Amino acid sequence: MMPGRVGAINLPTAATLFDTAIGHCAIAWRGATVIRFQLPEASPAATLARIARRRAGHLDEEVREEKPTGVIAEAIAAIHAHLAGELDDLRWIPLDTGEIPQFHRAVYDVTRAVDPGHTLSYGQVADRVGAPGAAQAVGQALGRNPIPLIIPCHRVLAADHALHGFSAPGGIDTKQRLLAIERTSGFGEPTLF
Structure with a gap:
């Protein structure tokens, strides 16, 4: 929280x-x-x-x-x-999110609960914040994340596990690098199931 x-x-x-x-x-x-x-x-x-x-x-x-x-x-x-590869969920770092809109805070709460090495889809985040079908709104909220890495928006992927858009400097390359540091498997390539 x-x-x-x-x-x-x-x-x-x-x-x-x-x-x-x-x-x-x-x-x-x-x-x-x-x-x-x-x-x-x-x-x-x-x-x-x-x-x-x-x-x-x-x-x-x-x-x-x-x-x-x-x-x-x-x-x-x-x-x-x-x-450097010594993974920490960084959840213990205190954040001031009081000026962030409520929906964005809800998205960030769900996103912050995703452990290193794991991912969620935009749709799964939308479901968890009680807004089924709001995957695009989740993506917009994550694109405005003022505290990336600590609020790990890089751990949210498209439904097909592909790396689409990442607003941080370096774009998708940065997202891919962060996921690789966290030893995340199964990203970047669509799956059959």
Whole structure:
């Protein structure tokens, strides 16, 4: 279960860049809760710029680069290890999802419950959030996921197990790489059953 707003709304937003096995990632947080995560862009500077950009409707938000401590430092260490193949479900990392629309939060809750090495289809996620037939809406919600990897949208596939669209930098190649790191089998090729 992901916590919503945890009293961090009035705290400043901090961010940092860190190197991983797949390149430089970035994380933004308020207090002890993660609010955004960024997979590697074309350069470390582009990754940091993306995580630091102001969100729509938050013109007063200033993101400052800081050295992480406490649970945020622990989260970075776990992400680093996960991307190096020491798998962690990352569910213990506290998130602030209070500003995310309710349907998206429901989709993210279901998605976050998928263990590394496993996948669901967009339709299965729709069924689990109580919206049968809403696979396209699930895909749209996952395309707007502000905290990829920690909310593992890469673990949601088309019904035929094919890798369709992935809005993170690197697109389908990044999705395929993350699934390979997690030793996920049966993706990328349609099955007969």
